[in-house]
Amino acid sequence: AQSVSQHNHHVILSEAASLELGCNYSYGGTVNLFWYVQYPGQHLQLLLKYFSGDPLVKGIKGFEAEFIKSKFSFNLRKPSVQWSDTAEYFCAVNRVSGNTPLVFGKGTRLSVIA
Amino acid sequence: GAVVSQHPSRVICKSGTSVKIECRSLDFQATTMFWYRQFPKKSLMLMATSNEGSKATYEQGVEKDKFLINHASLTLSTLTVTSAHPEDSSFYICSATGQPYGYTFGSGTRLTVV
Numbered sequence: 001a002q003s004v005s006q007h008n009h010h011v012i013l014s015e016a017a018s019l020e021l022g023c024n025y026s027y028g029g030t031v032n033l034f035w036y037v038q039y040p041g042q043h044l045q046l047l048l049k050y051f052s053g054d055p056l057v058k059g060i061k062g063f064e065a066e067f068i069k070s071k072f073s074f075n076l077r078k079p080s081v082q083w084s085d086t087a088e089y090f091c092a093v094n095r096v097s098g099n100t101p102l103v104f105g106k107g108t109r110l111s112v113i114a
Numbered sequence: 115g116a117v118v119s120q121h122p123s124r125v126i127c128k129s130g131t132s133v134k135i136e137c138r139s140l141d142f143q144a145t146t147m148f149w150y151r152q153f154p155k156k157s158l159m160l161m162a163t164s165n166e167g168s169k170a171t172y173e174q175g176v177e178k179d180k181f182l183i184n185h186a187s188l189t190l191s192t193l194t195v196t197s198a199h200p201e202d203s204s205f206y207i208c209s210a211t212g213q214p215y216g217y218t219f220g221s222g223t224r225l226t227v228v
Contacts, residue, residue, distance in 0.1 A: 034217075043221035044158075044207070090157065099146035099165075099211050106157040 002027040004091050006105035013081050013112050021076040021108050023065075023091030033074040034092040034102065035065055044090070050074065051096075061085070086112045116142050118210045120220025127198055127227055135193045135223045137208035143188035144210035149181075152205040152222070161206075164191055188212070198227045 007022040025031065035047040048059025055067040065076045074091060088109050092102040117140040127133050137147060146165050150158040162178075164170035164185035172178045180202075182194040191210075195202055208220040 036219075044219040046216075049216070101148045101160050101163050102158075102209070102217060103160070104150075104158045109155075 002031070002093055002095065002103045004093050004103055004105035006089075006091055006108050008108045009106070010109045010111070013110070015083055015112055015114055016080045017112075019076070019078040019081045019085075019110070021089055021091075021110070023074045023076065023105060024072050025074070025091075025093045025103075026072065027093065027095065030096040031093045032096055033065075033067060034094075035059065035063070035074070035076050036090045036092060036104075038088045038090065038107075040087070047076070047089075081110070081112050083112045083114060086110060116140075116210075116215035116218040118144075118208065118218045118220040120208050120223055122223060123221060124224045125226070127225070129199055129227055130197055132194055132196045133198055133225060135195075135206055135208075135225075137191045137193070137210065137220050139189045139210045139212065139218070142210075142212050142215050144191070144212040145188065146211050147185055147191040148209040148211075148217075149183060149191075149193050150207045150209065152207060158207060161193075195225065198225070200227045203227045 003026045005024045033050040036044045047063050048057045050057045050067045058064045088107045090107045091105040094100045094102045119138045121136050149161045152158045161176045162170040162172045166188050170183035185191040207222045211217050
């Protein structure tokens with residue numbers, strides 16, 4: 001079975017600091033990878049996804065993630081965070097085989113302070 | 115883009131009663147829908163996968179007689195929590211997938227059983 005590990009439970013950064021959130025998955029086959037964001041009181045929104053091709057994926061709001069197959073990792077980055085980036089971030093993975101469900105990591109809470 | 119409408123957003127019910135949660139894909143046909151449960155400060159746990167016109171596939175540990183899932187049409191899936199108890203209080207989220215869209219999440223339902 002697949003599993004997703006997000007190493008940081010809660011990250012606190014000052015505005016303009018750089019962000020990197022770790023995500024590792026365990027699955028031997030081919031996977032799709034996703035990062036979702038959940039702002040307080042709102043539903044999940046897709047930040048970016050990787051299916052194939054260029055392992056460096058750019059998403060919305062200045063976020064990017066790099067798929068490193070040898071490390072089973074898909075870390076999320078942003079060069080300069082803003083207060084509005086305060087949210088919960090979830091990494092997710094699913095098998096490349098039909099409409100298989102997403103398996104989520106436990107999430108990382110990001111708090112950006114002024 | 116794709117929109118998934120989930121209702122109600124909040125519901126409070128008495129212990130022993132049943133609650134129905136609806137999940138509708140508004141502008142696409144959802145061949146597959148997923149139901150997740152999110153505990154406070156925890157990740158989304160997959161409850162079941164439902165394909166239109168067939169019985170849902172439940173994850174291990176999820177009581178299928180307690181959490182009834184119906185996916186009778188390509189745009190509607192329902193989750194009924196039967197004989198709800200306080201331990202069923204949680205945040206329930208549906209996700210739909212269908213061409214040409216990927217996974218789209220509903221806004222979630224906060225269930226409180228008193």
